[in-house]
Amino acid sequence: MSRYRLQITGPANIIMLLVITLLFAGCARQRYTVPDTAPHKISKPYVVQGKRYEPLATADGFVQEGLASFYGRDFHGRKTSNGELFDMHGLTAAHKTLPFGVYVKVEHRRTGKEVLVRINDRGPFVGNRIIDLSEGAASRIGLLQEGVAAVKISALGYKSGDSYRQLSSYDTGSYTIQVGAFTVKENAYRYRDELKKNYGAADVQDSWIKNTRYYRVRLGRFESLQQAQTNRDEYEQKGFKGCFVVAVD
Numbered sequence: 001m002s003r004y005r006l007q008i009t010g011p012a013n014i015i016m017l018l019v020i021t022l023l024f025a026g027c028a029r030q031r032y033t034v035p036d037t038a039p040h041k042i043s044k045p046y047v048v049q050g051k052r053y054e055p056l057a058t059a060d061g062f063v064q065e066g067l068a069s070f071y072g073r074d075f076h077g078r079k080t081s082n083g084e085l086f087d088m089h090g091l092t093a094a095h096k097t098l099p100f101g102v103y104v105k106v107e108h109r110r111t112g113k114e115v116l117v118r119i120n121d122r123g124p125f126v127g128n129r130i131i132d133l134s135e136g137a138a139s140r141i142g143l144l145q146e147g148v149a150a151v152k153i154s155a156l157g158y159k160s161g162d163s164y165r166q167l168s169s170y171d172t173g174s175y176t177i178q179v180g181a182f183t184v185k186e187n188a189y190r191y192r193d194e195l196k197k198n199y200g201a202a203d204v205q206d207s208w209i210k211n212t213r214y215y216r217v218r219l220g221r222f223e224s225l226q227q228a229q230t231n232r233d234e235y236e237q238k239g240f241k242g243c244f245v246v247a248v249d
Helices: 010-028 135-140 185-199 225-237
Strands: 046-048 051-053 063-071 092-094 103-108 114-121 129-134 149-160 163-165 172-182 202-209 212-224 244-247
Touching: 063 135, 103 129, 114 129, 114 135, 129 135, 129 149, 172 185, 172 225, 185 202, 185 212, 212 225, 225 244
Parallel strands: 063 129, 092 114
Antiparallel strands: 046 051, 063 149, 092 129, 103 114, 103 149, 149 163, 172 212, 172 244, 202 212
């Protein structure tokens, strides 16, 4: 028990107590996002609430059982731990240690309903929950009504066409560098054409976030994270501030 006692007297102090209560309530709802926005950092250990987590080097054979929860509107449009913008309607999930980009099958243990999701965030860091589904994914297995449910998750691997493949390490794969995002399609493609002339390979990928369509301009194609990161550092020095490496599905 604390050796300090809080005494509340008078209207002004009551109002102050209400403000403090709201602040603590807000903290309780806070989602912890590991500040590693580029894939080259995701294999490094991180600490949340004093606990150390070590991301796995591979998801091959990974199976886990426990409780699942979900998150949605409060985080829609915010950055996930791998640098993407969270889409509450998408089929994604947060996990403490699985590699970013890995697809997992989530099975509701009571009903047998299943959904496939891609890991793009870290969490959940509440109780003994093992995975946090996007609202879109949670709706597929009836989790919205329950809030928390027992599940079994099985790693499938990285998506390659209509199949999934395992990678021996994070360094193997296909990567590119995101250098900008636009809401005006013409501006994105004009920028892409300019990059093609000066740097070679460049493309545009579009997606919907909060009823707004974003056109993300990506530069280069690389066969390893080391190669992609080396180029990212060079591009940043050339003026592409805030650019980051992303895996190509």
